[in-house]
Amino acid sequence: MSNPRPARLRGSRGRRIRVKVGARDGIRCFHCRTPFASTDDATLDHYLPRSLWPIHCQWNLVLACARCNAHKGSTLPLGLLLVLRPWLTAAQLEVAA
Numbered sequence: 001m002s003n004p005r006p007a008r009l010r011g012s013r014g015r016r017i018r019v020k021v022g023a024r025d026g027i028r029c030f031h032c033r034t035p036f037a038s039t040d041d042a043t044l045d046h047y048l049p050r051s052l053w054p055i056h057c058q059w060n061l062v063l064a065c066a067r068c069n070a071h072k073g074s075t076l077p078l079g080l081l082l083v084l085r086p087w088l089t090a091a092q093l094e095v096a097a
């Protein structure tokens with residue numbers, strides 16, 4: 001199931017954010033480390049899923065290839081899930097898993 005890019009992350013604003021995130025993290029997929037020819041080839045992925053943290057803060061955005069972004073969906077990164085597990089409710093764990 002595709003996850004359409006939020007309106008605020010499309011267009012020139014999204015391009016500017018991708019450039020800033022690429023300068024911070026490198027121009028490659030955060031998840032599989034595949035390099036991009038340019039940030040225009042990348043998607044913006046919310047490190048903490050929008051379903052859990054519905055704010056577009058730049059610190060919560062990473063560059064991701066379309067395949068990794070679609071595969072990740074609304075799941076939490078495994079390392080973060082293990083750290084947060086004691087504080088998450090059963091419903092949040094179901095969304096995050």
Ligand SMILES: [Zn+2]
Binds near residue numbers: 030067068
């Ligand atoms: Zn990837």
